[in-house]
Amino acid sequence: GSERLKIRLGLRNDTPEALDLKLDQMHGFFHSNKSDLVTPERGFDKPSGKLAWAGFDGGEWGFAWRLPDQPISYGLDISGFQYFVGSISKPIAPGEDHFFDHAELIAGGPYYDGLREAVRRVDNEAPWREVKGTVTEQGGGPVAGAYVHLTDAQGAYLSRSMSDAQGNYVIHAPPTGASQLVASKQGFTRQPPVAVGEGPVALTVGAAGRIEVTATDEATGEALPVRVQVIPATAPEADPPAAWGEERPADQRLHQEFAVTGQATLPVPAGSHRVVVSRGYEWELLDQTVTVTAGQTTAVTAKLRHSVDTTGVMCADFHIHSFQSADSHDPIVHKVKGAIADGLDIPVSSEHEWIVDFQPVIEQLGLQKWAFGMPSEELTTFTWGHFGVVPIRPRADRVNLGAVDWIGKEPPAFFKEVHAQDDKPLLIINHPSGDTAFSSYFKAAKLNRETATGNPKLWSNEFEAVEVFNDSDLEANRDGSLADWFALLNHGQKVWAVGSSDSHSIRTSPVGYPRSCIRFGHDDPQKLTPELVRDGTQSGNLVVSGGLSMTVKGPAGEAPGATLVVGDAETTLSVEVQ
Incomplete structure (x- = not known):
């Protein structure tokens, strides 16, 4: 039941001489996918310098990590990895065993506020005084899920909590000195800080109107999964300070909602707002400006037309990350909703070193009609690429x-091992031609375009596809992955190009842009299996789409993936673009 776990290390000097051990201690964390990094000195802003401790706020749970008798110093943050440094200096006599306290883990919650109280209890400090109150909308009712921020009178960040389903909150303020509270929630304007007094503190957010969106298929009247974006006509209020740790939609959007039921009701400040309702490449969109009055609901009806004929074709994104990858913080359900709202037929989970299947999530959401989810893995080596x-x-x-x-393995034998797995998977070379061997196989193996081979120790051509387009278009890859793919084709290696989003944060990198559109001969995701998608990809009968839909046929109706033998003669291809 203790809130503190002490971690001790033991060292033994087996030499005949006294040793003065001076080492840097490295403390690394892969926790930002499901929690927010926070420090007492900087709040949720990027840390710097020496710190009392590093904490992770996971909402209902959290923990602090600190070193005994010294601060912990911030190092770097890269790909979801936070790195901190300490040091030790220990003289150890010959034959001596020396044990010392290495670090402390302090568990606490809920929220950053509860974690700070746990640290005080562990340190036998007096608790800060409890402050309670309710967050309400001006002229309206309670507001659930609002952040409650505590600062001192000068604005220095002190603590954070959140209102519950009834709008109630609890937070702890210093027993002496002036402090103030602000409530904050997306879609509502923030109000001036309220000083903390002796009793409950009532907090408000600005009065808002609501935009109620209903999206249907123009042809059938059926509810339609869509993406809804709301952009204020005038610039929205400034984002909260970085120390507050609130992530808002990018590009001055007030909301980005994935309305998979075809319905969304969104709070907005009074005024004019641009509402964009869309469903990916194949559907027309609604782009409408509305004027919203505080306390009232403005209806937006979107009847979208399926204007691009893709009969027999369904599109996949083979490279989607959620918070099961250390460098992504998107919840799985949120990622699946984003994929379906943007009209993707086959979202494929691709976590670093972890297996997730999107299909059970799609079934729980009742969206099997719209999409088929698949499990895969992004095999993430640290030395010769990602796959x-x-x-x-x-x-x-x-x-x-x-x-x-x-x-401990190398590609030539390892690629065979991958193909021998139970599901007989195909292997896709992800982002093959980047700047580092860490993530790019062609770079690591030193692919020679003149020979279509590489370093014999690392090179193997036992792969089926190349991710030629990774969150990018043709021009961005013309001299890189596209040229590498053509080099393989020119030397007789029949491997297929795919395009995928590699989406880590759906806030700025939507799912399915680009996507790989495979011809199955029908349009029913419920008839798909992982094996059918695998085999359809391996057949090569696919086209990468960054927005356009293409149908390509040879002179006798040959589809992509087929081989035409024409010698020196000319041939004619039919290309239809929508």
């Missing part, structure tokens, strides 16, 4: 639900 393993089903009896272990 899509498609499909690979999660297996509860295996480490990381069945992620393939690459450590």
Whole structure:
């Protein structure tokens, strides 16, 4: 039941001489995918310098990490990894065993406020005084899920909590000195800070109107999964300070909502707002400006037309990350909703070293008519690139639900091992031609375009597809991955190009842009299986789309993936673009 866990290390000097051990201690965390990094000195802003402790606020739970008798120093933050440094200096006599306190983990919550109180209890400090209150909308009712921020009179950040379903909150303020509270929630304007007094503190957010969106298929009247974006006609209020740790929609959008039921009701300040309702590449969109009055609801009816004929074709994104990857903080359900709202037929989970299947989530949402979800893995080596393993089903009896272990192995033999997995997956070379060997196989293996081979120790051509387009278009890849792919084709290696989003944060990187559109001969996601998607991709009968839909046929109706032998003669291809 203790709130503190002490971590001790032991060192033994087996030499005949006294040693003065001076080492840097490295403290690394992969926690920002499901919690927010916070420090007493900087709040939720990026840390710097020496710190009392590093904390992670996961909402209902959290923890602080600190070093005994010294501060912890911030190092760097890269790809979801936060790195901190301490130091030790220990003289150890010959034959001596020396044990010392390495670090402390302090558990607490809820929210940053509860974590700070836990640290005070562990340190036998007097608790800060409890402050209670309710967050309400001006002229309206309680507001659930509002951040409650505590600062001192000069604005220095002190603590954060959140209102519950009834708008009630609890936070702790210093027993002496002036402090103030502000409530904050997306869609409502912030009001001036309220000084903390002796009793409850009532907080308000600005009065808002509501935009109520209803989206349907123009042809059938059926409710339609859509993306709803709201952009104020005038610039919205400034984002909260970085120390507050609130992530708002990008590009001055007030809301980005994935309305998979075809319905969304969104709070907005009074005034004019641009409302964009869309469903990916194949559907017309609604772009409408409305005027909203505080306390009233403005209806927006979107009847979208399916104007691009893609009969027989369904599109996949083979490279989607959620918060099961250490460098993404998007919840799985949110990512799936984003994919379906943007008209993606086959969202494929691609976590780093972990297996997730999107299909059970789609079934829980009741959206099987619109999409088929698949499991895969982004096999993430630290030395010779990243790879899509498609499909690979999660297996509860295996480490990381069945992620393939690459450590200590090299590609020629390892690629064979991947293909021998139970699901007989195909192998996709992800972002193959980047700047570093860490993430890019062609870079690591030193692919030579003149020979279409590389370093014999690392090179293998036992892969089926190349992610030529990674969150990018043709021009961005013309001299890189596209040229590498053409080099392989020119030397007789029949591998297919795919395009995927590699979306880590749906806030700025939507799912399905670009996407790989595979011809199945029908349009029903409920008839798909992982094996059918695998085999359809391996057939090569697909086209990468960054917005346009293309149908390509040879002179006798040959589809993509077929081989035409024409010698020196000319041939004619039919290309239809929508």
